[in-house]
Amino acid sequence: MNESRAPISIDQDTGLKIFATRAAKATERIAGTGYGVTNDKALKTLPEQPAGAVFNAEEQAKYREFKEARFGAADYMSLEGDFATYLEDVYSDDPIERDLLTDECEILVIGAGFAGLLLWYRLKQAGFTDVRFCEKGGDVGGTWYWNRYPGIACDVESYSYLPLLEEMGYVPSMKFASGFEILEYCQSMATKFGFYDKCLFHTTVDTTVWDEDARRWTVRTDRGDAMRAKYVVLANGILTSPRLARIDGMETYQGEAFHTSRWNYHVDLENKRVGIIGTGATAVQAVPELAKTVGQLFVFQRTPSSVDVRDQKATSDEQRDEWAREPGWARARRARFSKISAGRTAIKANDDYLAGKVADFKERKAHDRPLSQTELVQKQLDSNFRIMEQIRARVDAIVDDPDTAEALKPYYPYGCKRPTFHDEYLPTFNLPHVTLVDTAPLGVQEINKGGVVHDGLQYDLDVLIYATGFNWMATSTFNMIEGRGGVTLSEKWQTQGCKTFLGLHSNGFPNLFIVSGPQGGGGSFNFTDAIEQHADYIVWMLTTMRDARLEVVDITTDAEDRYADHCAQADIATAPLRDCISYYNGEGKAEPGSLAYYGGGNWHKFRVSAQESLEPYVFAAASSQAGES
Numbered sequence: 001m002n003e004s005r006a007p008i009s010i011d012q013d014t015g016l017k018i019f020a021t022r023a024a025k026a027t028e029r030i031a032g033t034g035y036g037v038t039n040d041k042a043l044k045t046l047p048e049q050p051a052g053a054v055f056n057a058e059e060q061a062k063y064r065e066f067k068e069a070r071f072g073a074a075d076y077m078s079l080e081g082d083f084a085t086y087l088e089d090v091y092s093d094d095p096i097e098r099d100l101l102t103d104e105c106e107i108l109v110i111g112a113g114f115a116g117l118l119l120w121y122r123l124k125q126a127g128f129t130d131v132r133f134c135e136k137g138g139d140v141g142g143t144w145y146w147n148r149y150p151g152i153a154c155d156v157e158s159y160s161y162l163p164l165l166e167e168m169g170y171v172p173s174m175k176f177a178s179g180f181e182i183l184e185y186c187q188s189m190a191t192k193f194g195f196y197d198k199c200l201f202h203t204t205v206d207t208t209v210w211d212e213d214a215r216r217w218t219v220r221t222d223r224g225d226a227m228r229a230k231y232v233v234l235a236n237g238i239l240t241s242p243r244l245a246r247i248d249g250m251e252t253y254q255g256e257a258f259h260t261s262r263w264n265y266h267v268d269l270e271n272k273r274v275g276i277i278g279t280g281a282t283a284v285q286a287v288p289e290l291a292k293t294v295g296q297l298f299v300f301q302r303t304p305s306s307v308d309v310r311d312q313k314a315t316s317d318e319q320r321d322e323w324a325r326e327p328g329w330a331r332a333r334r335a336r337f338s339k340i341s342a343g344r345t346a347i348k349a350n351d352d353y354l355a356g357k358v359a360d361f362k363e364r365k366a367h368d369r370p371l372s373q374t375e376l377v378q379k380q381l382d383s384n385f386r387i388m389e390q391i392r393a394r395v396d397a398i399v400d401d402p403d404t405a406e407a408l409k410p411y412y413p414y415g416c417k418r419p420t421f422h423d424e425y426l427p428t429f430n431l432p433h434v435t436l437v438d439t440a441p442l443g444v445q446e447i448n449k450g451g452v453v454h455d456g457l458q459y460d461l462d463v464l465i466y467a468t469g470f471n472w473m474a475t476s477t478f479n480m481i482e483g484r485g486g487v488t489l490s491e492k493w494q495t496q497g498c499k500t501f502l503g504l505h506s507n508g509f510p511n512l513f514i515v516s517g518p519q520g521g522g523g524s525f526n527f528t529d530a531i532e533q534h535a536d537y538i539v540w541m542l543t544t545m546r547d548a549r550l551e552v553v554d555i556t557t558d559a560e561d562r563y564a565d566h567c568a569q570a571d572i573a574t575a576p577l578r579d580c581i582s583y584y585n586g587e588g589k590a591e592p593g594s595l596a597y598y599g600g601g602n603w604h605k606f607r608v609s610a611q612e613s614l615e616p617y618v619f620a621a622a623s624s625q626a627g628e629s
């Protein structure tokens with residue numbers, strides 16, 4: 001039972017009330033590990049690359065057909081109405097009651113995942129302590145709080161992915177740490193850095209409205225708070241709101257059902273008939289674990305993922321010793337990691353390069369002359385094709401049934417959909433109690449009270465799991481952010497197209513910073529890298545304003561127009577490499593440059609130039625100096 005809680009204390013420096021709102025774990029059944037080390041070497045090898053294979057007209061036609069057959073098939077819905085219950089927090093006990101708040105802080109941050117935790121660490125270092133965090137979940141972790149499905153692990157090597165490893169004196173136990181380990185790591189960071197005192201858990205921000213006269217944001221929450229803040233930082237993630245496939249009859253299903261980001265550990269899966277819809281990165285990790293528990297498993301696939309070698313490794317004593325002797329090892333490693341641009345090389349990453357033992361991560365071929373953009377893209381498509389041939393050959397080498405193997409082969413450029421890595425996923429389809437149901441190209445179209453119907457066959461299920469993903473880069477749609485003139489960020493982007501400067505500012509939304517939102521480059525595909533760059537930038541801006549006694553910052557429309565145009569052009573130039581149906585490109589429908597942007601180097605050029613000239617910014621001085629700027 002909940003008690004109403006007054007503040008446990010008052011912060012001596014800031015006067016902010018401190019509450020203990022971290023919720024207790026809902027059940028001890030929530031536990032797990034990611035994938036362990038596989039000893040079967042055969043599962044860790046890729047067949048040889050077909051020498052000289054090129055992405056010729058015939059192969060291009062095959063990819064085109066694969067894509068066109070699926071165009072328009074993706075149909076998703078938010079978890080609303082009857083499905084809103086799927087959003088409930090199944091990981092924590094009920095929210096802890098507390099007084100509602102109407103006070104003011106300097107910086108209000110929405111989100112207590114990696115971005116919130118890292119930002120707090122940096123803000124504190126820079127002397128900003130009048131900070132409050134609001135978090136929807138009952139504890140820290142963000143993605144790693146919500147995603148606790150069996151088998152969860154990071155897909156970017158953990159030594160480069162986990163922030164602040166040196167500061168924490170921590171070394172992950174595996175090259176790809178389990179999500180459960182990462183969640184515990186977030187909790188340790190929060191404890192060590194005094195974050196729990198700063199955060200209001202189980203507090204969802206509903207509206208964030210700019211008050212032009214007061215030069216403050218008013219932040220209202222589902223707990224009845226109406227707090228004020230000088231600055232607001234959106235640190236609420238890139239894949240935050242889960243989505244469901246919209247399927248006829250889904251509301252009539254009478255068994256247990258849940259989305260992978262709210263894994264219901266109260267539902268016993270042992271020996272049950274279980275169906276999972278979707279075969280993206282989540283399902284690739286969850287399916288092998290499900291197969292170890294359930295009686296019968298049906299995997300409903302519309303489009304196969306590319307499943308590359310995982311080669312999981314336990315962290316060795318030698319690595320620990322080496323890093324203990326090398327101050328700054330993780331930061332240096334992440335910096336090297338970020339130099340590896342993208343694609344397969346990035347994730348397979350050469351260990352010797354990452355450890356700083358060799359100077360480059362691959363052998364580079366010298367060209368006799370500079371290549372045009374078109375030639376460069378064609379070269380990339382050819383080598384991309386050879387990688388995909390290996391991925392497809394791996395399926396044949398592992399999966400026994402030829403029809404199942406054929407259905408598991410992806411025909412699109414590598415990296416166009418989120419590449420996945422696993423050594424146990426493909427062998428799972430050789431197990432007698434596991435069935436791949438190929439629903440290509442349109443996907444599951446019908447659910448009834450007993451389960452899924454496909455091609456006239458009824459698949460009766462005790463439990464139905466939706467591994468149907470999340471809305472991508474939907475930051476503007478959260479928390480109803482209303483800026484100058486009563487326009488919301490979402491309305492602005494819908495009418496004008498996505499417009500930001502560096503992904504961090506948007507004109508008309510003063511004193512608002514967006515971490516890892518659309519157009520927010522600066523890092524590699526390792527989002528921790530981007531989060532660090534964004535946190536550093538925000539701290540730079542806040543320090544600059546504090547030192548110059550400035551109170552408001554906005555961005556010029558000219559600066560954001562030029563930056564948005566750059567993002568669009570960069571997207572168009574490399575479009576053939578993303579020619580498939582993917583959430584990355586809004587299922588093939590997003591405007592160029594309106595979603596994620598990975599232009600690390602160019603992002604930094606825009607940033608450095610802005611920081612040196614200050615030209616893109618429109619500042620207003622603190623009230624006592626009003627009129628100056």
Ligand code: NAP
Nearest residue numbers: 153154155245278279280281282302303418443444468469
């Ligand atoms: P996702 O990649 O969006 O996958 C959704 C899946 O649902 C797709 O396979 C989709 O098929 C399928 N689907 C949708 N409607 C369907 C229907 N009617 N019938 C059959 N299938 C249907 O979602 P996710 O797997 O949760 O992954 C989301 C992202 O989270 C990842 O890409 C990754 O960035 C992140 N993630 C990271 C990790 C990690 O780092 N360890 C792990 C998990 C997830 P189509 O492809 O045909 O649309």
